[in-house]
Amino acid sequence: MRLADHRFFTGTDPELLRRWSPLSVERSYAAGDLLVQEGGPADRFILIFEGKVALEIVAPDRPRVTIQTLGGGEVLGWSWLLPPHLWRLDARAVKRTRTLELPASELRDALESRPDEGYRFLLRLLPVVAQRLEYTRLQLMDLHGH
Amino acid sequence: MATDGTPGPLAGDLSDQSPWYPVPYRVDRRTAETADTVTLTLSPAKGTPLHPFRPGQFNMLYVFGVGEAAISVSGDPALPEALVHTVRTAGKISGALTGAAPGSTVGVRGPYGSGWPLEEAVGRDVVLVAGGLGLPPLRPVLYELLRHRERYGRIEVIYGARTPKDLVYYRQIQEWRGRSDLRFQTTVDAAGRDWYGDVGLVTARVPDIRVEPARTVAFLCGPEVMMKFTAQALEARGVTDSAIYVSLERNMKCAVGLCGHCQLGPEFVCRDGPVFRYHDVRRFLSVREL
Structure with missing residues (x-):
């Protein structure tokens, strides 16, 4: 697995990926493993290469609800970028899942020290946020309800 | 009743003579x-x-x-x-x-009504996207595609429902998912931990389909807002709006284009549809309260 092979980084300056690659860590999760837990430190940027990850909301007196699943080519989220850097959801592997993960503090430092790269990175991340917002809006419409 | 208001003969074998007799x-x-x-x-x-x-x-x-x-x-x-x-x-x-x-x-x-233009799918990749009770009108398409599998390229099916309990044809879906000549994805809007499939809208699965956009035809059936956003997602993948077909639902009464209940712009959904080329009707799907 290489950063350059992930859809999120398609078209990214190879020099930047060359600098970031040594930071990345390969991880593998078995079905049922928690990748991140709500309230825990959002200490890494997670790129999913294969498998399936369920984003779960835990509410008191309610069964755990999966609100979205993510697969290969998708990224886990952006809590690592925004203070207070805590995960807002649980993320659990539904089946064996392989990821590349970048440490959040180093990545934030890199983006802040080179604002032009930081801006371009945000232009990559913002469509992910926008798309998930659109999906959420459509889910709120209860398309299949009646 | 006959069309002039006089009582008609008893129904039974008269379908060729009048569109009114059940x-x-x-x-x-x-x-x-x-x-x-x-x-x-x-x-x-x-x-x-x-x-x-x-x-x-x-x-x-x-x-x-x-x-x-x-x-x-x-x-x-x-x-x-x-x-x-x-x-x-x-x-x-x-x-x-x-x-x-x-x-x-x-x-x-x-x-x-019109049918899905299967002849346009010959030699091309085919994408079927169904939302909710949109799968039943597409199931005959799937029967035909699989009966003449050699005529078509890749076949991708995306089926979305509200919850796992709202999926129809559940056993048949398991059979389809087991086939190697067809990719059948199911997704639901929300689920508990006993569901191992995808959760999210059908639109979220479109970026993942494995087709050649320039030689793809897509048939969409489900709530109109779902079809609208699915069509947008397909266009973002490079599928043109003239290769996307949608099945519209309106209040159909006469079914033969006379009463006007199902009128959509210049079209009668019952007579001219319910299947339309998305290119021809997309403007109506953005008209408020139409």
């Missing part, structure tokens, strides 16, 4: 799909069956003493002797249909 069909089988959705298998109570249907067409099903509703044919076009309709309880008539017991009689007239 032909009696017997309910042979009633299969519960979900808590509120059933599949009815019908056969002619007497006389000859109705004309064969093309995938995408619908019949008017008449519950005597209650009323009539337009329901897509969801069976196999190669088995026209068994007329199959999947119906969800949404009102008085559909509720009477879902409650129809085996052995009871319903009236049928049809088939009506």
Whole structure:
């Protein structure tokens, strides 16, 4: 697995990926493993290469609800970028899942020290946020309800 | 009643003579799909069956003493002797249909409307996207595609429902998912931990389809807002709006383009549709309250 092979980084300056690659860590999760837990430190940027990850909301007196699943080519989220850097959801592997993960503090430092790269990175991340917002809006419409 | 207001002869074998007479069909089988959705298998109570249907067409099903509703044919076009309709309880008539017991009689007239243009799919990749009860009108397409599998390129099916309990044809879906010549993805809006499939909208699965956009034709069926956003997602993948087809649903009463209940701009959905090229109707899907 290489950063350059992930859809999120398609078209990214190879020099930047060359600098970031040594930071990345390969991880593998078995079905049922928690990748991140709500309230825990959002200490890494997670790129999913294969498998399936369920984003779960835990509410008191309610069964755990999966609100979205993510697969290969998708990224886990952006809590690592925004203070207070805590995960807002649980993320659990539904089946064996392989990821590349970048440490959040180093990545934030890199983006802040080179604002032009930081801006371009945000232009990559913002469509992910926008798309998930659109999906959420459509889910709120209860398309299949009646 | 005849069209001039005088009473017509008894129904039974008159479908060729008048589009108004329902032909009696017997309910042979009633299969519960979900808590509120059933599949009815019908056969002619007497006389000859109705004309064969093309995938995408619908019949008017008449519950005597209650009323009539337009329901897509969801069976196999190669088995026209068994007329199959999947119906969800949404009102008085559909509720009477879902409650129809085996052995009871319903009236049928049809088939009506345009079908899915399967001829345009020959030699191309095919994407079917169904939302909710949009799968039944597309199932005849899938039967045809698989019957003549060699004629088509890759086949991708995306089926979305509200929850896992709202998925229809559950066992058949497992069979389709097991095939190597077809990719069938199911997704639901929300689920508990006993669901191992995808969660999210069908639109979220579109970026993942494995087709050549320039040689792809897509058939969409489901809530109009779902089709609108799915079409946008397909266009973002490079599929042109002239290669995307949608099945629209309006309040169809006469089914033959006379009463105007189902009018959509210059089109009558019952007569000119329900299947339309997205390029031709997309402007109507953005008109408020149309």
